[in-house]
Amino acid sequence: MRLLLVEDAEGLGEVIRDQISDEGHAVDWVNNLSHAGASLQNTQYDLILLDLMLPDGNGIDLLKKIRRSGETTPVIILTARDQLSDRIAGLNAGADDYLVKPFDLSELSARIAAVSRRYSGNPNPIIKVGTLDVDLNKHFISREGVAINLTAREWALFEAFIQHPGNVLSKSQLEDHLYAFGAEIESNTIEVYVSRLRKKLDKGQLETVRGLGYRMRSL
Amino acid sequence: MRLLLVEDAEGLGEVIRDQISDEGHAVDWVNNLSHAGASLQNTQYDLILLDLMLPDGNGIDLLKKIRRSGETTPVIILTARDQLSDRIAGLNAGADDYLVKPFDLSELSARIAAVSRRYSGNPNPIIKVGTLDVDLNKHFISREGVAINLTAREWALFEAFIQHPGNVLSKSQLEDHLYAFGAEIESNTIEVYVSRLRKKLDKGQLETVRGLGYRMRSL
DNA sequence: ACGGGGCTTTCAGCTTACTGTCAGGTATTT
DNA sequence: AAATACCTGACAGTAAGCTGAAAGCCCCGT
Numbered sequence: 001m002r003l004l005l006v007e008d009a010e011g012l013g014e015v016i017r018d019q020i021s022d023e024g025h026a027v028d029w030v031n032n033l034s035h036a037g038a039s040l041q042n043t044q045y046d047l048i049l050l051d052l053m054l055p056d057g058n059g060i061d062l063l064k065k066i067r068r069s070g071e072t073t074p075v076i077i078l079t080a081r082d083q084l085s086d087r088i089a090g091l092n093a094g095a096d097d098y099l100v101k102p103f104d105l106s107e108l109s110a111r112i113a114a115v116s117r118r119y120s121g122n123p124n125p126i127i128k129v130g131t132l133d134v135d136l137n138k139h140f141i142s143r144e145g146v147a148i149n150l151t152a153r154e155w156a157l158f159e160a161f162i163q164h165p166g167n168v169l170s171k172s173q174l175e176d177h178l179y180a181f182g183a184e185i186e187s188n189t190i191e192v193y194v195s196r197l198r199k200k201l202d203k204g205q206l207e208t209v210r211g212l213g214y215r216m217r218s219l
Numbered sequence: 220m221r222l223l224l225v226e227d228a229e230g231l232g233e234v235i236r237d238q239i240s241d242e243g244h245a246v247d248w249v250n251n252l253s254h255a256g257a258s259l260q261n262t263q264y265d266l267i268l269l270d271l272m273l274p275d276g277n278g279i280d281l282l283k284k285i286r287r288s289g290e291t292t293p294v295i296i297l298t299a300r301d302q303l304s305d306r307i308a309g310l311n312a313g314a315d316d317y318l319v320k321p322f323d324l325s326e327l328s329a330r331i332a333a334v335s336r337r338y339s340g341n342p343n344p345i346i347k348v349g350t351l352d353v354d355l356n357k358h359f360i361s362r363e364g365v366a367i368n369l370t371a372r373e374w375a376l377f378e379a380f381i382q383h384p385g386n387v388l389s390k391s392q393l394e395d396h397l398y399a400f401g402a403e404i405e406s407n408t409i410e411v412y413v414s415r416l417r418k419k420l421d422k423g424q425l426e427t428v429r430g431l432g433y434r435m436r437s438l
Numbered sequence: 439a440c441g442g443g444g445c446t447t448t449c450a451g452c453t454t455a456c457t458g459t460c461a462g463g464t465a466t467t468t
Numbered sequence: 469a470a471a472t473a474c475c476t477g478a479c480a481g482t483a484a485g486c487t488g489a490a491a492g493c494c495c496c497g498t
Contacts, residue, residue: 022389024431104319106395110326139387139431151456152430187459188474195476210466210473370445406448407485414487429455429484 001159002043002177003112005029006036006059007051007078012101016049019105020112024139024152026179032056040066043176046163047112048075050095063095076111078103127162130202130217136162141200153178154197161206161216170213221245221262222331225255225278226270226297231320235268238324239331251275259285266331267294269314282314295330297322346381349421349436353381360419372397373416380425380435389432 003020007013008031020027028043030036033056039045048066052059063075074096097111127134133142139155141148150158160169160177169177171190178193179185194214198206207215222239226232227250239246247262249255252275258264267285271278282294293315316330346353352361358374360367369377379388379396388396390409397412398404413433417425426434 019391022391022432098321100321104395106392107319107322109392110323135385138385138434139428140385140434149428152428153457155431185458189458191474192458192476195474198475208474372446404447408447410485411447411487414485417486427485 001046001156001163002026003028003047003049004036004039004043004045005049006031006033006054006062007049008032008054009051015105016108019108023109023112024156025112026156026177033059033062036062037065044173045073046177048073049078050075051078053080129162130205132201134162148200150197150200153193154200157193157197158201161214166215166217168209168213168215173213221264222247222266222268223255223258223262223264224248224268225250225252225273225281226268227251227273228270234324235327238327242328242331244331252278252281255281256284259290264292267292268297269294270297272299348381349424351420355381367419369416369419372412373419376412376416377420380433385434385436387428387432387434392432 001024003025005013005016005020005027007016007029010031013029013031017027017029028039028045030039031054033054036050040048050059050063059077063077066073066075077095077098078101079098080101099108099111127136129141131143132148135141136159139150141150141158156178157174160174174190174194175185178190194206194208205217207217209215222244224232224235224239224246226235226248229250232248232250236246236248247258247264249258250273252273255269259267269278269282278296282296285292285294296314296317297320298317299320318327318330346355348360350362351367354360358369360369360377375397376393379393393409394404397409413425413427424436426436428434
């Protein structure tokens with residue numbers, strides 16, 4: 001899962017970025033609205049964590065712009081406690097949830113999980129992928145009761161397909177999903193990982209669309 | 220299961236009451252301390268959800284009074300974000316758990332379930348973890364009648380896993396669980412404790428998910 | 439007051455396995 | 469047939485993790 005963190009407070013941004021990374025997500029961290037706008041033009045995110053008080057404006061304006069453009073990426077706004085009106089304005093502008101600073105990191109994690117569950121339109125974290133039982137919360141996969149271990153990278157790749165069921169994901173989209181902004185891979189790493197993941201899934205579950213990318217068979 | 224909800228915020232109280240009712244529990248909702256006191260004199264509850272900021276006083280005082288009277292009913296305190304000291308005071312006063320507003324209703328449900336599992340009408344709830352018998356009240360573990368001693372830290376770590384059965388808990392999540400807000404450890408302390416706990420549990424009971432964290436095998 | 443024991447945290451060296459690259463082979467398209 | 473896209477086994481580097489041991493602190497018993 002790839003997240004955009006828009007937060008100008010250095011210390012807080014660092015803490016949040018680390019938390020998100022620890023949970024296996026890719027996170028791009030920007031500290032103002034113009035950088036956020038640029039990132040959003042270049043990259044498809046699964047979730048946006050959006051501070052409202054930013055040096056070059058109000059996060060609500062970016063949110064409104066996002067929603068006007070038809071973009072449905074879930075947004076969690078980060079707001080100071082004493083700005084109740086901002087929380088309401090944020091929700092009215094189309095935010096999916098909010099967190100009030102200061103907040104527990106475990107609360108942040110729970111919110112990310114809750115929003116992503118809603119986003120995937122699947123409140124039940126247990127899904128069936130071919131013969132595999134996949135527990136999205138537990139990062140746990142099993143086939144007929146036998147655990148199948150995915151490494152962190154394999155899991156991230158797998159998750160990209162789960163979140164876009166049936167869609168063809170290009171190699172560069174997968175790269176964006178698996179690696180933080182700026183990180184570049186210099187080889188056929190995506191192909192390698194697809195190959196590795198294939199070995200762990202059902203035969204034929206992950207399909208190549210030559211020239212375009214890969215697709216996980218309909219779930 | 221019968222719960223007492225002590226919450227003066229009308230909207231929130233309503234939401235919580237409905238959630239609890241939907242889950243099949245009985246709930247009495249009062250909005251101040253004196254009504255709470257009266258209810259507690261008249262009715263035996265299985266769980267108390269206790270707001271701290273109430274029109275006629277501080278919920279901590281009621282909690283202290285309850286504990287002084289020898290009452291062991293589990294208490295989850297509901298506290299506002301900006302009152303970290305209240306959370307700690309609540310736990311010190313004998314609360315079993317806390318929730319910080321605003322919170323996800325699913326989180327509330329999970330907490331209720333966790334606390335009720337621990338106490339669920341059974342004064343000595345024993346659960347089975349592999350070959351271990353675990354007494355959640357007594358913080359006592361035994362294997363075939365032989366006591367296994369866990370230090371306070373080891374128990375806290377163990378409990379984190381028990382409360383999230385099967386879930387991968389990242390090292391920072393475990394850190395949040397074991398240490399007070401803001402307290403930071405500067406070394407591989409979590410790894411050390413995991414190693415120690417492993418020696419006391421069944422072999423393989425506590426699994427590493429490399430790059431993500433640790434998971435206790437399904438209970 | 440003192441000493442011993444236990445607990446906690448850090449440190450440091452060792453172990454494990456994950457990651458990304460490489461390169462040769464395979465499959466597809468023109 | 470040639471070019472291109474893709475697949476996969478293998479390897480080196482290193483990040484992540486494990487664990488023994490030491491130091492500091494606290495508590496308890498003498």
